[in-house]
Amino acid sequence: MPRLIDLRRHDAVSHQTLLDGLYASPPQVPARYFYDELGSALFTAITHLPEYYPSQLEHEIFRRHARAMADLLPRKATLVDLGAGDGSKAGALLRWMHPAKYLAVDIAGECTQRSLQAIEADYPETEMMVLACDFSAGLAWPQHWRCERPVFFFPGSSIGNFSPRQARSFLRMLCQLCRSSPQGQGELLLGVDLVKEHHRLRAAYDDALGVTAAFNRNLLRHLNRVIGADFDVDRFHHLAVFNQEASRIEMWLHPDADQQVRWQQGGRVFHEGEGLLTECSHKYTTEGVRLLLASAGFDVQHEWLDDSRGYLVCHARSA
Numbered sequence: 001m002p003r004l005i006d007l008r009r010h011d012a013v014s015h016q017t018l019l020d021g022l023y024a025s026p027p028q029v030p031a032r033y034f035y036d037e038l039g040s041a042l043f044t045a046i047t048h049l050p051e052y053y054p055s056q057l058e059h060e061i062f063r064r065h066a067r068a069m070a071d072l073l074p075r076k077a078t079l080v081d082l083g084a085g086d087g088s089k090a091g092a093l094l095r096w097m098h099p100a101k102y103l104a105v106d107i108a109g110e111c112t113q114r115s116l117q118a119i120e121a122d123y124p125e126t127e128m129m130v131l132a133c134d135f136s137a138g139l140a141w142p143q144h145w146r147c148e149r150p151v152f153f154f155p156g157s158s159i160g161n162f163s164p165r166q167a168r169s170f171l172r173m174l175c176q177l178c179r180s181s182p183q184g185q186g187e188l189l190l191g192v193d194l195v196k197e198h199h200r201l202r203a204a205y206d207d208a209l210g211v212t213a214a215f216n217r218n219l220l221r222h223l224n225r226v227i228g229a230d231f232d233v234d235r236f237h238h239l240a241v242f243n244q245e246a247s248r249i250e251m252w253l254h255p256d257a258d259q260q261v262r263w264q265q266g267g268r269v270f271h272e273g274e275g276l277l278t279e280c281s282h283k284y285t286t287e288g289v290r291l292l293l294a295s296a297g298f299d300v301q302h303e304w305l306d307d308s309r310g311y312l313v314c315h316a317r318s319a
């Protein structure tokens with residue numbers, strides 16, 4: 001069973017960020033609250049939906065090019081999979097790359113650990129470990145851990161869930177970790193969803209089966225548990241809009257009428273017409289990705305696009 005190191009912070013600080021967001025105007029909730037057990041399962045279901053093209057396009061790129069990518073990466077590397085989930089996205093790389101270590105980082109560490117247990121035997125030359133943490137708030141190595149030849153793997157266009165400014169600081173932080181590795185250098189493989197026809201973007205976040213709607217509304221159930229709130233989940237509906245100015249999909253939960261919601265030591269009215277912002281998913285241009293990486297201290301080495309030019313995988317090296 002891969003070792004699990006738990007660096008999650010169940011502290012007052014992350015709680016306070018959540019409460020500040022709930023009192024803000026418009027109210028908002030950090031996207032990490034999507035991912036309880038059910039939320040993680042619903043997200044996996046989303047990645048199988050025909051409308052959710054990012055997974056399909058990225059999969060196509062890795063299916064075609066994983067071997068070439070692996071050839072470009074250092075031998076005996078440490079593959080650091082950010083938001084590893086069940087480890088399936090890293091599968092194609094693991095197969096060709098044979099890294100010395102595979103460090104799967106995920107907030108739902110136990111789910112990841114269970115998934116890795118099932119595949120561990122297929123990669124006997126790779127030591128597997130799980131780091132349970134909310135890496136969006138920062139990433140630190142476990143004590144005494146030496147990260148040799150780091151290759152950060154950040155697929156799934158999760159970079160899009162940061163604002164452009166947060167994305168830059170996050171990538172800068174990765175670049176610093178590369179520079180502070182024993183070799184003074186490291187690599188990044190980044191998957192990014194690109195701007196495309198609006199109807200296609202919207203459909204990906206508002207699918208016909210309502211799986212994304214369930215994923216969004218499940219966040220309220222999760223809040224009911226973590227802060228003892230009494231959101232009436234049935235009274236909130238899912239909305240996905242493309243904000244062209246900010247080049248991002250926004251997911252909202254709108255109450256069907258004014259809703260008084262209480263939680264431990266607080267509460268507020270969520271007004272009809274005033275939604276709760278649950279997620280932003282920024283969509284980039286190829287040029288935008290290059291600029292972002294350069295501003296964070298990375299040099300782009302290679303780029304791979306799918307046939308429709310809707311999704312980009314970038315290989316960059318810390319400068």
Ligand code: AVI
Pocket residue numbers: 046054156157158159160161204205212279280281
């Ligand atoms: C995890 N992240 C990249 C997904 C996205 O596309 O922004 C989360 C998601 N939300 C709704 N569908 C998928």
